[in-house]
Amino acid sequence: MATILVVDDELGIRALLSEILTDEGHTVELAENAAQARAARERRRPDLVLLDIWMPDVDGITLLKEWGSTSQLTMPVIMMSGHGTIDTAVEATKYGAMAFLEKPITLQKLLRAVEAGLAKPAPRGNEAPPLGGGLPLRGDGGLTVESAMTGGMGLPPPQPLQLGPQSEQSFDLDRPLREARDAFEKSYFEFHLAKENGSMTRVAEKTGLERTHLYRKLKQLGVDLSRNKRSAL
Template sequence: MAAPVLAVEEIKVPPRILIIDDEPSVRFGIRDFLESTGYEVDEADSVQRGREALRTGRPDVAIVDYRLPDGNALDLLREGQENGAAAVPLIILTAHGSIDLAVQAVKEGAEHFLTKPLELPTLAVILNRVIEQQRSRQNELARRSRASREEVNPFAGTSPALRTLEDQALRVAAASSPVLIRGETGTGKGVLARWLHLHSPRALEPFVDLNCATLSRDFLETELFGHERGAFTGAVTAKTGLLEVAHRGTLFLDEIGDMDLEVQPKLLKVLEEKRFRRMGDVRDRRVDVRLLVATHHDLGALVHDRKFRQDLYFRISTVPLMVPALRERREDIPGLARELLDHCAADVGRRHLSLAADAVAALCDYSWPGNIRELRNVLERAVLLTDAAVLTEPDLRFDMASPAPVLSDTRLTLVALEQRYITEVLREEQGHVERSAVRLGIPRSSLYQKIKRYGIAAAKDQGGPRTEA
């Protein structure tokens, strides 16, 4: 029996500010003010120590004195741009302000230029604005990192399985714990992941997704963690990884069961320590992300076969959600099909399309091995290839080559399992008994007996009879 799903209270992480100034009294005054208003504060007293804090501390904003014992604020600005670091906004302070210096600092990339003595309320207003602008930039990076796609309500339907899923999702949406989304290919795991993000306290922060199944080990590692210039052949510039892009937001890793074993311990470190290291770097960086993962594999079996790390499995499976297959909630198909039909029709500029009763019946009778993704494909194909305003059964072209996952329901008896399997093989062979018997490894006469026993319709053979229920 699955463990009960418990909601976890989200702990909101306050913005982190880095103060780089060689005067302890200045650092103390700014720190005391910022901490009293809810910020977390780190300090450094030189360019070198500020450089280390920027690399490892992941501040949201840095307040930097222009003149420091071993350099100036512009040195940090230039180094950040050359290293391809995830841009940390810099507010520059100086006791010797001039218009020329202010113009130069802004041209170099400073967010703001302030003169001492500092007015702390003014600083608070500027910090709030800079942090909001930084969040907007991160969201834009996240949007560019994925192809835009139209979303479908993950809870469209009335089936008990879907209502259970919705109840569990509502209870864990605000949690910071990782969520493992399980389900067959095409069931809408990615749609559910995006819903969880949009209904979490991180909704205004980036949502970044990555499909682990499509990437080699090296490419997956550089996409996730980024790399330094010269980390490998061809790395002519530094690269910001998706973990940095997703900072304070949500990272969704689809098909995590296909993640290379050598990458898995690095992801585990992110979950346990909130730290990671770019390829080619020797220093850790701090990051705050919520992890959502999805897979169609049985991760427990992969752990048993030593193809997936047990410690990582336990860490990501804190909150498991199961997305039911479409064939397990057939009562939802009519309403879902009409919703998808409206989307498909709108995409090509058509309106007021509907499904005839025989079309709805055909959709409900089909096994849907490709689940919602296949349903959308069938409807989109019908919209493109049919001019009628009402789609009928002949307008639906099912993908008969798609293998139906007939062995996935362990609640079936052996007799029911055999009946379903024979039915699916006959369907794939378009009713030809002789070809089906070869695939099943039994004599044709035995297959005829089973067809008659189970009342399977639409079986045919060259020169043979047609068995009807």
């Protein structure tokens, strides 16, 4: 797993991203401003940085430029903002950012961006990557801030869940509806927990439930979470 530095002046966003990424098995460092981000980068040399654009002291673009100009941009950087523009997105790629996440950040987009970032070779020195991360920008009228930094590439459509013969379950239908439904839901969540190696974040993503709702549902159904915990956590 990787070491990821999250730089954002909002405590709630730092806490949420930390929880999700830690649940995925990563080591997370947190910084609320540029000064803390500089110190964290020197201390831990992160494999990836999630960097907010709008911060009270030094903004994310300025910090990105600084790292690039001093040959410290040795890790992929993903920019985040709830108030970005296409010009801002293009400027960020110009100075070395590999992707852009618009707030509020969805779980699927966060995990996909992190996975892509960790798979991408780190920049060398102050060499900036091609505009748009090496992908052609699409000039259609529906261009968004996020697509400006990803070459207009959208998320792939969700794939249907394939249940093999080994996953088949039998249920006693000669019982009250509530009991039959609870039995099905328990098997359903146990299947996903086993498939995702106990990752609550990925199960929440797969099943379309908020994490807090998912925890309550599993407790209500009597699902044993201890046996599904990943050894890495």
